[in-house]
Amino acid sequence: METMKTNCPICGEKNVMDVVTRTENIPYFGDIMESLVSCTKCGYKHTDVICLEQKEPVRYALTIQKDKLSTRVVKSQTATISIPMLGLKVEPGPKSISYVSNIEGVLNRFQDAVKTALNLFDDENSQKNGKNILKQLDEVRVGNMHAEIIIEDPFGHSVIAHPEVDKRKLTLDEIKSLKTGFTTFEQNEIES
Numbered sequence: 001m002e003t004m005k006t007n008c009p010i011c012g013e014k015n016v017m018d019v020v021t022r023t024e025n026i027p028y029f030g031d032i033m034e035s036l037v038s039c040t041k042c043g044y045k046h047t048d049v050i051c052l053e054q055k056e057p058v059r060y061a062l063t064i065q066k067d068k069l070s071t072r073v074v075k076s077q078t079a080t081i082s083i084p085m086l087g088l089k090v091e092p093g094p095k096s097i098s099y100v101s102n103i104e105g106v107l108n109r110f111q112d113a114v115k116t117a118l119n120l121f122d123d124e125n126s127q128k129n130g131k132n133i134l135k136q137l138d139e140v141r142v143g144n145m146h147a148e149i150i151i152e153d154p155f156g157h158s159v160i161a162h163p164e165v166d167k168r169k170l171t172l173d174e175i176k177s178l179k180t181g182f183t184t185f186e187q188n189e190i191e192s
């Protein structure tokens, strides 16, 4: 683990930002570097995960079971993560974050997202759907229901690190249909 101080780009104060970097070896994957910057003055925080090796476009699928909850998961900014059986999907966008977690942590993130949605949409249908998904997430967590978790990453910077994971290269068509989180403009699409 390495720590250094730098200037904060957000509040402009000099030598107030802590930068902590750490490398970790993820089984079946390789080395990654995690970085955390936090400003002691304005409180700005940002985490990032960088994959240190060149990778191929990849798709991982794993059936979630109780004994697999501690399986390491790296989700990069460019990855799409989904549990199709529950209709849950997080696609990359400008605010996407990358993280290192495990299957249980991913389930928690989905749970939080559904709870947030329940607070935002108070119509009967959304409430019913949301509560139903929460119930199913609990069933998956305790092992009463077997759902598949899928990560698709056109840059290959993500992994579900389990020996039984179903791993294969993404096809070109699949890559084209995925979002990358980058804003791109094609010249001929901009018409005045």
Ligand SMILES: [Zn+2]
Residues within 6 Å of the ligand: 008, 009, 010, 011, 012, 013, 016, 039, 040, 041, 042, 043, 044
């Ligand atoms: Zn600051």
